[in-house]
Amino acid sequence: MxxxxxxEGSNYIIQIDGDVDASSSIYVDQQIRDAxxxxxxxxxxxxxxxxxxxxxxxxxxFMSYISELxxxxxxxxxxxxxxxxxxxxxxxxxDNLMSIVxxxxxALSR
Amino acid sequence: xxxxxxxxxxxxxxxxxxxLVFFVITFYSSIDGGFDQVHASRYVSPFYRDxxxxxxxxxxxxxxKAKSEAVxxxxxxxxxxxxxxxxxxxxxxxxxxxxxxxxxxxxxKEDIFKNTIYAVNGLFLFVFIGKIFFVFKKLxxxxxxxxxxxxxxxxxxxxxxxxVISHFEIDHFHLNTLIFVGALAxxxxxxxxxxxxxxxxxxxQKLKGALxxxxxxxxxxxxxxxxxxxxxxxxxxxxxxxVNDISQHFFVIVIFLFIMFYCIASxxxxxxxxxxxxxxxxxxxxxxxxxxxxxxxxxxxxxxEIYDVLLEIxxxxxxxxxxxxxxxxxxKKYKAFLNYQLEKYDAFELKKLxxxxxxxxxxxxxxxxxxxxxxxxxxxxxxxxxxxLTFPLYTSNKFIGVLGLIKHIPDGFNTExxxxxxxxxxxxxxxxxxxxLLNEAIQxxxxxxxxxxxxxxxxxxxxxxxxxDKKIEISALSxxxxxxxxxYYDTFDVADEVIGVIIGDVxxxxxxxxxxxxxxxxxxxxxxxxxxxxxEILTMANxxxxxxxxxxxxxxxxVLMIDLKNGLINxxxxxxxxxxxxxxxxxxxxxxxxxxxxxxxxxxxxxxxFVQSYTCEIKQGDQIMLYTDGVVEAxxxxxxxxxxxxxxxxFQGNINLNSQEIIDIVKRDVLEFCGTxxxxxxxxxxxxxxx
Numbered sequence: 001m002x003x004x005x006x007x008e009g010s011n012y013i014i015q016i017d018g019d020v021d022a023s024s025s026i027y028v029d030q031q032i033r034d035a036x037x038x039x040x041x042x043x044x045x046x047x048x049x050x051x052x053x054x055x056x057x058x059x060x061x062f063m064s065y066i067s068e069l070x071x072x073x074x075x076x077x078x079x080x081x082x083x084x085x086x087x088x089x090x091x092x093x094x095d096n097l098m099s100i101v102x103x104x105x106x107a108l109s110r
Numbered sequence: 111x112x113x114x115x116x117x118x119x120x121x122x123x124x125x126x127x128x129x130l131v132f133f134v135i136t137f138y139s140s141i142d143g144g145f146d147q148v149h150a151s152r153y154v155s156p157f158y159r160d161x162x163x164x165x166x167x168x169x170x171x172x173x174x175k176a177k178s179e180a181v182x183x184x185x186x187x188x189x190x191x192x193x194x195x196x197x198x199x200x201x202x203x204x205x206x207x208x209x210x211x212x213x214x215x216x217x218x219k220e221d222i223f224k225n226t227i228y229a230v231n232g233l234f235l236f237v238f239i240g241k242i243f244f245v246f247k248k249l250x251x252x253x254x255x256x257x258x259x260x261x262x263x264x265x266x267x268x269x270x271x272x273x274v275i276s277h278f279e280i281d282h283f284h285l286n287t288l289i290f291v292g293a294l295a296x297x298x299x300x301x302x303x304x305x306x307x308x309x310x311x312x313x314x315q316k317l318k319g320a321l322x323x324x325x326x327x328x329x330x331x332x333x334x335x336x337x338x339x340x341x342x343x344x345x346x347x348x349x350x351x352x353v354n355d356i357s358q359h360f361f362v363i364v365i366f367l368f369i370m371f372y373c374i375a376s377x378x379x380x381x382x383x384x385x386x387x388x389x390x391x392x393x394x395x396x397x398x399x400x401x402x403x404x405x406x407x408x409x410x411x412x413x414x415e416i417y418d419v420l421l422e423i424x425x426x427x428x429x430x431x432x433x434x435x436x437x438x439x440x441x442k443k444y445k446a447f448l449n450y451q452l453e454k455y456d457a458f459e460l461k462k463l464x465x466x467x468x469x470x471x472x473x474x475x476x477x478x479x480x481x482x483x484x485x486x487x488x489x490x491x492x493x494x495x496x497x498x499l500t501f502p503l504y505t506s507n508k509f510i511g512v513l514g515l516i517k518h519i520p521d522g523f524n525t526e527x528x529x530x531x532x533x534x535x536x537x538x539x540x541x542x543x544x545x546x547l548l549n550e551a552i553q554x555x556x557x558x559x560x561x562x563x564x565x566x567x568x569x570x571x572x573x574x575x576x577x578x579d580k581k582i583e584i585s586a587l588s589x590x591x592x593x594x595x596x597x598y599y600d601t602f603d604v605a606d607e608v609i610g611v612i613i614g615d616v617x618x619x620x621x622x623x624x625x626x627x628x629x630x631x632x633x634x635x636x637x638x639x640x641x642x643x644x645x646e647i648l649t650m651a652n653x654x655x656x657x658x659x660x661x662x663x664x665x666x667x668x669v670l671m672i673d674l675k676n677g678l679i680n681x682x683x684x685x686x687x688x689x690x691x692x693x694x695x696x697x698x699x700x701x702x703x704x705x706x707x708x709x710x711x712x713x714x715x716x717x718x719x720f721v722q723s724y725t726c727e728i729k730q731g732d733q734i735m736l737y738t739d740g741v742v743e744a745x746x747x748x749x750x751x752x753x754x755x756x757x758x759x760x761f762q763g764n765i766n767l768n769s770q771e772i773i774d775i776v777k778r779d780v781l782e783f784c785g786t787x788x789x790x791x792x793x794x795x796x797x798x799x800x801x
Binding site: 057059060061064096 | 615617661662663664666685686687688705706707708711712713720751
């Protein structure tokens with residue numbers, strides 16, 4: 001799994017490429033942590049175009065930040081998810097707690 | 111050893127008795143005026159006198175031999191000290207004894223008295239030579255070979271022969287006898303060319319030893335002088351009074367020559383070895399250091415101890431003024447840094463210097479004999495190092511660190527140390543690697559044990575027997591993957607003709623998954639008996655589990671209540687895979703689309719807004735299938751998931767079979783789809799048939 005991050009103004013964009021399993025989920029955790037700790041960030045975008053698969057460990061990482069993001073009024077939006085990956089979020093019910101949209105444009109318009 | 115002690119005592123008593131007899135005879139022989147008297151009234155044949163004298167010599171030597179053999183363990187200085195004490199005692203005794211004859215007392219001037227004094231002095235003399243002879247024997251035989259031992263035993267036998275000859279050769283000097291005695295003396299001198307013991311003393315001990323030997327030599331000389339001045343061979347009328355003349359005893363001559371020669375030779379050898387003793391000590395020191403390193407390797411589990419020992423002995427061996435040691439861990443990342451009499455900053459500056467000069471200190475050992483000749487040397491500020499030795503630590507081609515030794519002068523190291531330190535470094539590297547492998551193996555074992563325990567716990571949490579009722583048929587199959595995963599299911603006799611069924615996925619790793627499952631089981635076992643509505647059950651379970659699940663863990667559950675009395679089912683879906691329901695009227699199976707959320711995701715009261723209960727009627731012929739994501743997410747040989755469509759097909763297509771058969775068919779289909787006999791994830795299927 002490869003993970004990269006760039007900042008565009010007050011947006012922190014994380015791009016994930018590959019599979020997020022138990023061992024690689026710690027890097028995702030680190031990125032989100034960095035994003036939250038960075039100054040002047042109010043929107044974390046996660047580009048999931050190249051995200052193949054996400055395990056329960058990966059889901060756990062996202063879900064663990066939900067309350068903190070709400071507290072700090074930081075938005076998190078996932079976009080570009082494949083049907084398969086989106087379905088996983090939906091079954092778990094995470095789509096009601098996190099913003100999942102089609103593409104970056106839609107994400108930025110939030 | 112008491113046998114030996116008894117023998118020694120025997121010899122001692124024998125020699126004392128012999129001497130006493132000899133003394134008495136001497137006393138009598140000298141009453142009427144000594145040597146020249148042939149026809150004195152109490153004259154006793156010299157033969158008997160000499161016989162007892164020689165017997166005394168023989169038995170006293172045998173006594174000293176037995177005594178010395180009883181003592182084991184060679185402390186050279188102690189030996190010499192022992193010899194020195196005896197010699198001093200004897201010479202003092204002789205001097206004091208001799209003083210008596212100078213006293214201005216009438217009786218003391220008599221011939222008898224002079225003879226008795228001489229005889230007593232003779233006793234002292236023989237104690238001296240007996241003791242010293244066997245002290246030297248021990249020194250000579252320190253590193254004995256078979257040949258040397260044989261040679262020495264032969265010498266002792268020949269000495270005994272010499273003693274016998276001396277007995278019969280008094281006053282008669284045959285040429286053959288002289289040749290024999292001369293040859294024996296030379297043989298003794300040759301044997302005494304064994305002074306290996308000198309090399310094992312350190313400088314101080316050598317000096318002490320030389321001093322003791324010198325004093326012993328002086329005492330020997332004194333005894334010899336005494337014999338000479340009281341000898342018949344010199345023109346002194348005084349000496350004619352003496353009935354016995356030890357100075358002409360061949361045995362005595364041979365022994366004295368031996369003792370004197372060994373003293374002189376040992377002293378010279380010690381003195382000439384003094385300058386080189388530091389080298390020998392150093393070599394011995396290196397051997398001890400090796401032992402020390404091996405010792406620490408065998409007993410330590412902590413790598414740090416190895417670092418400390420390696421640094422210490424390398425500095426000691428190379429006589430370095432300072433040193434540093436850096437170690438990398440298995441991922442080649444910095445792990446430890448030790449330094450001795452050298453600032454960390456200075457060590458890094460040195461490494462930078464070497465790098466700038468394109469010198470690779472990680473590839474092979476390096477000797478920088480003069481730093482000032484290197485480029486960029488002027489950039490070093492106040493660095494004490496003028497010459498540097500570096501050694502890389504390697505194990506099976508893996509670089510694990512560098513040892514650096516510095517000296518405050520250029521050309522400070524000698525190349526001999528390099529070889530020894532290379533072997534220290536090699537030893538230490540191996541043991542560091544071994545220690546790491548050992549720790550890894552132990553950790554792996556521990557981890558494997560943990561997994562085993564967790565697996566056992568989890569297996570025991572799943573039900574052995576499912577609820578039994580004549581109106582319903584329930585079958586289940588759960589195949590855990592190798593890793594400890596977390597599929598969970600259970601059935602409950604909730605009330606009269608009401609059956610509860612739960613299926614879920616407790617994710618996590620190793621022991622934490624097992625603990626989570628135990629908590630889930632506990633929570634639901636309580637709730638299923640108390641609460642009838644599935645969505646309420648989920649809400650309460652979420653509240654309970656929110657406190658005990660760790661931050662990134664969650665649980666997915668489907669709660670199903672089957673009311674057989676009223677023909678109803680009530681379902682709530684806590685983020686779990688949707689339940690498959692076959693409606694016998696419609697003749698179709700479909701997934702129940704129920705809003706839900708996994709447990710442990712929203713850990714406050716808002717959870718209840720995200721779950722709902724779904725109710726529908728059931729009748730005979732209806733069937734329900736519950737499963738976990740290990741079924742639908744099983745990856746096929748073409749890379750696709752098994753998926754929801756396939757399980758629906760298989761379920762629907764085999765609806766007339768009993769629940770166990772349906773489960774088996776689905777399982778076989780999944781395995782065929784994956785093209786394997788073993789599945790990657792936990793696999794659980796429940797099939798419920800309403801009869």
